[in-house]
Amino acid sequence: MQPSTDKSRPAYQQAYEVLRDMILQGTLSPGTKLVEEKLATDLNVSRTPIRESIRRLEQEGLVVNKRVVKLTETDLRNTFELRKLLEGHAAQSAAAFLSAQEVAALEHCVHVGHTGSKEEIMEANKEFHEIIMRASNNALMIDLFDKMQSVIYLFRQTVVYYQRPFLIEEHHQICEAIKAHDGQTAERLMKEHLQSDLEFCLHLIR
Numbered sequence: 001m002q003p004s005t006d007k008s009r010p011a012y013q014q015a016y017e018v019l020r021d022m023i024l025q026g027t028l029s030p031g032t033k034l035v036e037e038k039l040a041t042d043l044n045v046s047r048t049p050i051r052e053s054i055r056r057l058e059q060e061g062l063v064v065n066k067r068v069v070k071l072t073e074t075d076l077r078n079t080f081e082l083r084k085l086l087e088g089h090a091a092q093s094a095a096a097f098l099s100a101q102e103v104a105a106l107e108h109c110v111h112v113g114h115t116g117s118k119e120e121i122m123e124a125n126k127e128f129h130e131i132i133m134r135a136s137n138n139a140l141m142i143d144l145f146d147k148m149q150s151v152i153y154l155f156r157q158t159v160v161y162y163q164r165p166f167l168i169e170e171h172h173q174i175c176e177a178i179k180a181h182d183g184q185t186a187e188r189l190m191k192e193h194l195q196s197d198l199e200f201c202l203h204l205i206r
Contacts, residue, residue: 012049012056015039019053023062024153030070034063060150071154073202079151080198084191086141087133091174091190094135095183105131106175113168121168122160126153128171132178132190155201164200 019039022028034054040047057063069075098106105127112124129152133145159167170193177186 016053
């Protein structure tokens with residue numbers, strides 16, 4: 001895979017996106033060592049953009065010690081515990097602050113979850129959680145959530161492509177609690193939703 005020829009974007013950004021996609025799509029499998037010189041040759045860039053790309057992937061949790069991350073049960077549990085704290089709080093905030101237009105966007109995500117292709121459901125799932133997270137109005141929490149997106153993508157693939165039962169029904173329930181301005185219920189449902197995601201992922205890796 002080659003970086004795009006878009007000269008307006010830095011070489012490291014293009015190299016990062018290629019490497020990230022190779023990891024998320026499984027082209028670079030868990031445990032693979034990232035060798036700067038080889039990657040630079042393969043992507044037809046210098047080693048500096050590769051080095052910067054690897055550093056960013058390490059910050060996002062996709063690379064550890066220059067190897068593609070192989071997530072353990074502890075990694076899964078830690079990630080979801082943090083998500084429950086962040087997104088549980090955000091769901092409570094969403095019940096208080098989301099506009100009618102934003103609630104309608106959540107409802108559209110639920111509709112796509114019932115009717116869309118797997119790729120469309122993946123995107124709707126992402127948007128559903130992002131709309132709620134932005135409602136926290138806490139820049140530090142949102143930034144932390146954004147940095148987790150690549151790892152979250154791996155889990156989202158699992159629950160969508162392996163069709164976790166009741167996934168979209170739970171989104172609907174969360175949406176209804178937010179629409180009713182019931183913050184406590186929205187928070188509880190979000191935490192239960194993420195716990196179900198965790199248990200489904202753990203079941204598959206055991």
